[in-house]
Amino acid sequence: MGAWEYYLVVLLVYLGTDLLAAWGLNLEFGVTGVANLGYIVTIAAGAYAYVICTLGSPASAGGFQEYVGGFGLPFPVALAAGIVAGSVVGVLIGVTGLKRLRQDYQAIAMLVVSLMAATVVTADTPFLNGNAGLVILPQFAPLSDQDPEVQRWVYVGIVAAVCVLGYLVLRRFTTGPIGRTLRAVRDDEYAAAAIGKDIVVLRLVVQAAGGALGGASGALLVAFIGGWSPGAWAYVETLALLTAVIVGGMGNDRGVSVGTFLIAILILQGVQFLNDVPALKAIEGLLNRPALTQDLGWIVLGTLTILFIWFRPQGILPERRPKYGGIRG
Amino acid sequence: MQLLIEAIGFGIASGAVIALGAVGFSVQFGMSNVLNITYGALMTLGAYIGLFLIDRGISPWAALAIAGVVVGAASVAFNRGLLAPLVRRGTRAFAIVIVTVSAGVVLQYVIVVFAGPDAKSYGEQSGQTFHLLGMVLTASEVTIVVLAAALMLGLHLLLTRTTLGRAMRATASNRILAQSCGIATDRISDIAWMLSGMLCGAAGVALAITTVSFDFSLGAVFLIPMIAAAVLGGIGQPYGAMVGGLVVGVASELAAAFTNPAYREVVAFGILIVMLLVRPHGLFGAAWATRRLMA
Amino acid sequence: MGSSSGPILEVRDLVKHYGGVRAVDGISFAVERGTITGLIGPNGAGKSTALNVIAGFLPPDGGRVLLDGEDVTGQPMHRLARQGVVRTFQMARVFGGLTTIENLLVAAPAQLGETATGLIGGKRLWGGQESELIERAKEMLTAFGMRDKADEQARNLSGGQKRAVETMRALMARPKLLLLDEPMAGLSPSLSKQLEDLFLELTHDGLSMLLVEHSLDTVERLCTKVVVMAQGKVLAEGRMSELRTRREVQDAYVIG
Numbered sequence: 001m002g003a004w005e006y007y008l009v010v011l012l013v014y015l016g017t018d019l020l021a022a023w024g025l026n027l028e029f030g031v032t033g034v035a036n037l038g039y040i041v042t043i044a045a046g047a048y049a050y051v052i053c054t055l056g057s058p059a060s061a062g063g064f065q066e067y068v069g070g071f072g073l074p075f076p077v078a079l080a081a082g083i084v085a086g087s088v089v090g091v092l093i094g095v096t097g098l099k100r101l102r103q104d105y106q107a108i109a110m111l112v113v114s115l116m117a118a119t120v121v122t123a124d125t126p127f128l129n130g131n132a133g134l135v136i137l138p139q140f141a142p143l144s145d146q147d148p149e150v151q152r153w154v155y156v157g158i159v160a161a162v163c164v165l166g167y168l169v170l171r172r173f174t175t176g177p178i179g180r181t182l183r184a185v186r187d188d189e190y191a192a193a194a195i196g197k198d199i200v201v202l203r204l205v206v207q208a209a210g211g212a213l214g215g216a217s218g219a220l221l222v223a224f225i226g227g228w229s230p231g232a233w234a235y236v237e238t239l240a241l242l243t244a245v246i247v248g249g250m251g252n253d254r255g256v257s258v259g260t261f262l263i264a265i266l267i268l269q270g271v272q273f274l275n276d277v278p279a280l281k282a283i284e285g286l287l288n289r290p291a292l293t294q295d296l297g298w299i300v301l302g303t304l305t306i307l308f309i310w311f312r313p314q315g316i317l318p319e320r321r322p323k324y325g326g327i328r329g
Numbered sequence: 330m331q332l333l334i335e336a337i338g339f340g341i342a343s344g345a346v347i348a349l350g351a352v353g354f355s356v357q358f359g360m361s362n363v364l365n366i367t368y369g370a371l372m373t374l375g376a377y378i379g380l381f382l383i384d385r386g387i388s389p390w391a392a393l394a395i396a397g398v399v400v401g402a403a404s405v406a407f408n409r410g411l412l413a414p415l416v417r418r419g420t421r422a423f424a425i426v427i428v429t430v431s432a433g434v435v436l437q438y439v440i441v442v443f444a445g446p447d448a449k450s451y452g453e454q455s456g457q458t459f460h461l462l463g464m465v466l467t468a469s470e471v472t473i474v475v476l477a478a479a480l481m482l483g484l485h486l487l488l489t490r491t492t493l494g495r496a497m498r499a500t501a502s503n504r505i506l507a508q509s510c511g512i513a514t515d516r517i518s519d520i521a522w523m524l525s526g527m528l529c530g531a532a533g534v535a536l537a538i539t540t541v542s543f544d545f546s547l548g549a550v551f552l553i554p555m556i557a558a559a560v561l562g563g564i565g566q567p568y569g570a571m572v573g574g575l576v577v578g579v580a581s582e583l584a585a586a587f588t589n590p591a592y593r594e595v596v597a598f599g600i601l602i603v604m605l606l607v608r609p610h611g612l613f614g615a616a617w618a619t620r621r622l623m624a
Numbered sequence: 625m626g627s628s629s630g631p632i633l634e635v636r637d638l639v640k641h642y643g644g645v646r647a648v649d650g651i652s653f654a655v656e657r658g659t660i661t662g663l664i665g666p667n668g669a670g671k672s673t674a675l676n677v678i679a680g681f682l683p684p685d686g687g688r689v690l691l692d693g694e695d696v697t698g699q700p701m702h703r704l705a706r707q708g709v710v711r712t713f714q715m716a717r718v719f720g721g722l723t724t725i726e727n728l729l730v731a732a733p734a735q736l737g738e739t740a741t742g743l744i745g746g747k748r749l750w751g752g753q754e755s756e757l758i759e760r761a762k763e764m765l766t767a768f769g770m771r772d773k774a775d776e777q778a779r780n781l782s783g784g785q786k787r788a789v790e791t792m793r794a795l796m797a798r799p800k801l802l803l804l805d806e807p808m809a810g811l812s813p814s815l816s817k818q819l820e821d822l823f824l825e826l827t828h829d830g831l832s833m834l835l836v837e838h839s840l841d842t843v844e845r846l847c848t849k850v851v852v853m854a855q856g857k858v859l860a861e862g863r864m865s866e867l868r869t870r871r872e873v874q875d876a877y878v879i880g
């Protein structure tokens with residue numbers, strides 16, 4: 001497998017997992033109006049659940065990393081566990097919004113959940129190996145096929161299949177009467193309650209569905225990259241996904257997909273790619289600043305979010321509503 | 330017992346810094362009703378301005394004052410240039426929060442680009458320590474506790490004894506009514522953002538003085554304790570925020586001393602979550618006041 | 625559920641404070657089945673607050689609310705709505721991102737597409753019901769003269785149009801008791817007149833209403849009974865024609 005082909009595989013897996021996550025966040029934020037600043041925790045939950053399900057017991061691998069569980073389960077079961085874990089954590093985060101908090105208080109409560117989860121997982125080493133994180137051994141467990149090249153392309157296929165499935169589930173929530181109701185909750189929760197919508201139940205259902213997509217994203221990602229640690233799910237990672245949703249078009253599934261492509265591939269991967277440009281490496285070396293391009297990446301993302309909220313809050317592809325015909329019909 | 334008293338001592342020192350920041354946060358939030366997450370990054374900015382000045386031979390206390398003024402101005406500009414226009418256009422609260430989160434991330438990484446990601450220090454502080462009721466405090470910690478108390482007293486006098494203070498309280502409690510009474514609410518709001526920014530910048534320098542070393546995440550780490558203190562005391566209630574700051578500071582240090590030091594921050598997180606869920610109007614606020622904010 | 629003989633709504637000694645302000649200070653009245661009861665009074669009398677407490681939007685500080693003889697005090701708004709108590713807001717609230725017709729459709733009760741089975745089964749399960757709802761919504765839009773606005777985003781409507789959308793939406797929810805907070809404000813005189821006729825027609829079909837309204841002429845035409853509030857208290861109660869002559873009512877309006 002050539003370097004370029006390998007890079008393409010990596011890009012496709014990243015794109016697929018980012019799409020799943022961005023769709024889930026769009027369902028929560030773009031469609032239902034819950035600014036879940038802790039969304040990354042559902043992804044982390046999916047990843048950790050996948051890892052402890054695939055790994056054997058801690059002692060069996062020589063005890064070089066500590067964790068709870070260790071069930072030695074096959075790929076499909078571990079993936080399902082990741083999805084369930086994401087869903088459960090999504091609901092737990094949603095509980096902070098159960099009380100009728102103002103939207104901005106809700107966002108902060110969820111941000112705090114994200115920070116708290118990261119702190120606890122980092123500090124409590126016996127739980128999920130703390131700051132060092134967990135490594136999957138043997139690497140790349142999903143398939144036992146011997147040829148790594150075939151394995152990788154099959155994995156791209158698996159990710160694509162989960163994406164298709166995830167999109168179909170997503171559309172069930174964002175279209176039709178339920179999609180309409182969720183958008184009503186987003187636009188005015190009090191008016192929605194006044195016509196009999198149970199906002200708390202609706203939000204929790206959405207948190208479960210959005211969390212499931214996040215869990216799937218995390219599980220598929222960790223199966224591919226082979227390791228997971230607190231550094232992978234700092235709260236700012238949620239911001240990258242939010243940027244994708246806002247740039248693409250809140251509430252528009254296709255728009256968010258475009259946004260994810262732009263943010264995840266063009267900008268974030270672009271930053272990675274710039275890292276390989278010798279001239280930039282030279283500049284970084286000259287300034288003795290190894291992570292400069294990454295820092296610039298965050299500045300670009302944050303600025304982009306603000307610019308879009310200022311100049312084009314509806315995003316590249318604005319939300320479109322079904323038409324029921326003019327005067328006659 | 331000794332451990333307990335020492336922890337309380339640490340708690341009062343860090344609580345004083347949290348209180349400084351929390352009072353600023355509370356004044357601004359109470360006035361504008363905008364939940365400003367950029368506040369943490371502004372605090373970091375204060376600490377780095379302090380570093381810049383101290384490296385050039387300016388005394389830490391002068392640096393604290395200058396950083397306060399600069400961050401105060403930045404805070405006004407931030408509101409005037411970005412937040413106030415968005416609020417005027419009717420941008421929803423969750424979008425405003427996302428703007429302030431994004432602006433915080435941008436500011437934080439701009440600081441990294443200019444100052445570098447490695448840990449910084451204001452250098453060794455005078456080694457003198459004070460022993461007080463069994464607590465051990467460094468000279469700069471004592472100075473900061475005294476300074477915080479003085480700033481709070483000043484703010485108290487400003488709010489209660491001056492026409493400006495009365496206008497500020499009137500604007501915070503009912504902007505439209507205040508406007509119809511002939512108060513220039515836009516100017517009052519500028520002053521609130523200025524004051525809040527000054528306390529924020531001062532808190533950033535104070536924090537940097539008392540810690541061994543700091544980096545670009547300084548404000549991000551202290552943001553939640555500050556918000557927790559402000560919410561604990563009731564948003565828009567400076568005295569509540571002062572008490573809240575001390576409670577959060579002492580509780581954090583006690584947790585760090587008696588459980589895992591890494592759980593220092595978890596206490597503030599927990600206080601904030603519980604308060605938001607159970608009493609979002611704070612220990613000293615009235616329930617109906619937040620309900621009006623909600624409806 | 626409940627008795628069908630007594631009043632549909634009964635309010636007993638209802639109290640609501642805002643800090644020191646006693647916005648609603650122990651009011652009692654009833655709304656009879658199939659009638660419109662007016663709630664009038666000067667600005668700040670506590671009418672909207674009373675409506676908010678009855679509708680479950682605000683928790684009361686005292687007193688009881690009975691629906692069909694059953695205690696519903698403090699029940700949340702959505703649960704009351706499902707029991708047929710639907711309210712509008714003094715400041716019209718529409719779902720800005722939805723179209724006008726969607727604002728109506730979303731209010732229909734018991735939609736299959738919102739249930740778990742509907743989610744799994746998809747359009748072939750709820751499609752039929754949806755078409756019926758669309759027909760009903762179009763009829764209502766026509767009746768309100770807004771048929772051409774069906775596909776317009778609600779956030780782009782004028783203030784009066786938004787208020788009309790809110791009223792239509794409340795009707796789409798198939799209420800048995802409507803709580804209306806100044807539904808005529810900002811409407812054109814001709815639409816107001818049409819709305820009056822519609823309200824009267826709906827009461828003949830058994831709908832009951834509590835109507836907060838500024839125009840005393842409208843109140844006189846629509847309401848069998850009128851409750852006058854001032855400073856959080858019920859000042860008088862009776863037919864509008866009698867009330868007009870009462871001294872304390874005139875005073876309240878002049879001073880208020």
Ligand SMILES: Nc1ncnc2c1ncn2[C@@H]1O[C@H](COP(=O)(O)OP(=O)(O)O)[C@@H](O)[C@H]1O
Pocket residue numbers: 620621642645646647665666667668669670671672673674
């Ligand atoms: N959210 C609130 N917070 C504080 N006071 C309020 C609030 N809403 C209404 N009030 C006060 O309660 C009283 C009654 O108001 P309201 O019910 O709106 O009267 P009306 O609808 O009859 O004009 C007024 O004095 C008003 O100022």
Ligand SMILES: [Mg+2]
Pocket residue numbers: 671672673714
């Ligand atoms: Mg009113």
